[in-house]
Amino acid sequence: MKLNIPHYTLAIKPYVPGKPLAELEREYGISDSIKLASNENPLGPSPQAVAAMGAYAQRMHRYPDEPGYALLQGIAARHQVAPEQVIIGNGSDEVLGLLGLALLQPGDEVIVPTPSFLMYTIVAQTAGAATVEVPLNDMAIDLDGVLSSVNAKTRIIFICNPNNPTGQVVPREAFESFLAALPDHVVVVVDEAYAEFVRDRHTFQGMDYLAADVPVVTLRTFSKAFGLAGLRVGYGVMPTALADILNRVRMPFNVNAMAQAAATAALDDDAFLEKTITLVHQGLDWFYAQLNRRRIRYVPSQSNFFLIDVARDAKIVFEQLLHEGVIVRAMSGYGFPQCIRINIGLPEENRRFLSALDKVLGNI
Numbered sequence: 001m002k003l004n005i006p007h008y009t010l011a012i013k014p015y016v017p018g019k020p021l022a023e024l025e026r027e028y029g030i031s032d033s034i035k036l037a038s039n040e041n042p043l044g045p046s047p048q049a050v051a052a053m054g055a056y057a058q059r060m061h062r063y064p065d066e067p068g069y070a071l072l073q074g075i076a077a078r079h080q081v082a083p084e085q086v087i088i089g090n091g092s093d094e095v096l097g098l099l100g101l102a103l104l105q106p107g108d109e110v111i112v113p114t115p116s117f118l119m120y121t122i123v124a125q126t127a128g129a130a131t132v133e134v135p136l137n138d139m140a141i142d143l144d145g146v147l148s149s150v151n152a153k154t155r156i157i158f159i160c161n162p163n164n165p166t167g168q169v170v171p172r173e174a175f176e177s178f179l180a181a182l183p184d185h186v187v188v189v190v191d192e193a194y195a196e197f198v199r200d201r202h203t204f205q206g207m208d209y210l211a212a213d214v215p216v217v218t219l220r221t222f223s224k225a226f227g228l229a230g231l232r233v234g235y236g237v238m239p240t241a242l243a244d245i246l247n248r249v250r251m252p253f254n255v256n257a258m259a260q261a262a263a264t265a266a267l268d269d270d271a272f273l274e275k276t277i278t279l280v281h282q283g284l285d286w287f288y289a290q291l292n293r294r295r296i297r298y299v300p301s302q303s304n305f306f307l308i309d310v311a312r313d314a315k316i317v318f319e320q321l322l323h324e325g326v327i328v329r330a331m332s333g334y335g336f337p338q339c340i341r342i343n344i345g346l347p348e349e350n351r352r353f354l355s356a357l358d359k360v361l362g363n364i
């Protein structure tokens with residue numbers, strides 16, 4: 001078979017998903033394992049979303065609303081933007097993909113403060129664009145470094161705020177000076193997948209800059225704070241002119257009807273959102289106190305996850321924790337060979353993780 005595949009497509013490394021819980025349990029002979037590896041909501045899905053899905057099941061013979069009227073209205077109302085400025089996607093990952101499709105071609109460059117979310121580079125590679133990596137400076141995004149990497153070929157700058165996996169945020173003034181210094185041939189994509197968890201009021205929200213000279217796209221998701229990762233719903237808020245372009249490359253019915261119904265209901269589930277945020281903040285504070293007491297280093301976070309410095313090979317600690325039935329993420333592939341990333345779980349999950357860590361690190 002002769003496939004004429006572009007060289008840049010062949011260069012993409014396949015995404016390696018985390019193994020399903022059931023498979024890990026079989027492999028390691030464990031049961032009742034807990035997963036703190038994917039920044040999911042430990043409380044489960046929003047109950048209002050679950051109720052909406054039950055009611056909606058009877059209507060699955062119908063095509064979804066296109067382009068998703070109720071959900072677009074709900075998102076627009078929540079953020080006080082126009083529905084025409086919103087693009088919904090099959091996860092915010094799809095909106096990232098649409099941005100790549102609409103904005104990038106071979107020879108272009110994107111800038112990614114590194115380490116960050118791996119999807120940005122995959123999106124660039126898919127379009128044949130090159131990724132320019134700008135290392136973090138003491139865990140924070142180096143906006144001056146990003147600025148000095150901008151050239152005539154730069155098309156997209158990805159700013160993950162808070163950044164995954166470090167949990168740090170960019171101060172508002174720093175972002176504003178950065179934005180003012182950018183040439184207008186670039187698009188800034190601000191990924192706010194974890195915005196709901198931010199406690200530091202000195203950061204910025206991408207949506208406040210919809211009228212800036214440089215287009216600013218803000219990405220949000222229902223996968224984390226709203227507990228709907230399995231349904232795949234996310235969205236981008238952007239200037240209408242750019243949304244018009246994305247709508248041309250977007251497949252119709254890209255967000256399925258069940259997902260639209262659930263996400264629309266979740267937007268109104270204030271009680272669930274509040275409960276989630278409180279659980280995460282209390283969990284973070286509990287962990288900080290516990291780790292301080294043990295003199296284990298960590299990176300304080302504005303998100304629902306944080307990095308722990310295990311002061312030894314994180315891949316080995318990851319394996320040892322697996323044997324204890326606790327699934328975390330080793331950060332070796334992100335340039336932190338001695339760090340693991342965990343998300344905040346239920347209080348009993350947090351305690352279970354900590355006793356497993358104590359055992360593995362020899363603290364008990």
Ligand SMILES: *Cc1c(COP(=O)(O)O)cnc(C)c1O
Binds near residue numbers: 221223
């Ligand atoms: C989890 C996550 C997303 C969300 O992706 P979805 O496709 O909406 O599930 C986006 N960006 C970052 C940085 C994330 O960690």
